[in-house]
Amino acid sequence: MKATLSIQRGALGATPHQDTFDIPFEHGQSILDGLRAIRRSMDPSLAFRFSCINANACKECMMLIDGKVDYACTVRLKEGMTTLAPLPKKALIRDLVTEIAPPDERLMLRS
Template sequence: MSAPVTNSEKTAPITIQRGAPGEEPWMETYDVPWRPGMSVLDAIVWVRTHADSSVAFRYSCVSANACKECMVAVNGKTVYACTERLSEDGSEVGPLKNKTLIRDLVTDIVPPKENLRTILAERAKG
C-alpha cells in the first residue's frame, strides 16, 4: 500500500498497528525511503503524506523531545517517535499499551486529573 519509491532510493519497511476501540487491530506495512538518522516520526509522516492519509498519529514538534505528543511503542519499547531512529531493517510501531486507544497510534495521553470528565465530575461533587 506504499506510494512508489524510485529504484535508486534505499527503502525500509515500517509496520504500523491500525485500528480503533471495538475493532480487531491489524498491521499494515509500508516501504519508506530510508536514510541514515531518519526518525520513526519522519517515516510515519512520509506514510501519511505519500501512502495512506488515513493513518492517525499525533505530534507537535520535530526532534525536540519536549512535548511528549509523539510517544509510541517501537518494537515493543515506549519511545518518542521524533528521536527514535528507523531501523534500516524495519520497525514495528504501535500505540502506547497503558493508555486508552483513540485510533491507530493515537492514545489518550491527558493525565487523569486533567481530563475534562474528571474535572467536571469533581466540580459536580461540590
C-alpha cells in the first residue's frame, strides 16, 4: 500500500511548483509522519515546520491539506493522493513554511 503526497514547493518571489512523492502507507500514520519520511529518505531539502508530534499543542505544522487548513500532526495519511500547500494569506518563507509569528515577536536578522 502507498500514499502519494503532492506538495506545493517554492520560495517567496519564485513560481511555485508541485512535487509528488510516493511513500509506504500504514494505517494510523499522520501527514507529518509522511513529510518526515520524505525529508529523511527522499528529499532533505523539503521545508515544513513542526515542534511536537500528535499533540496538537504547538500549532506549527498547520498547512492546507486537500484545500482545508489543518494540522499535519493530526490528519491521518490515506491511500491515494493528498495535496499539501502552505497556509493562505501568510507570507511564504519556503515550501510549506509560512510566517506565523506575530510581527512584534519576529526575530530581526541584521546584515
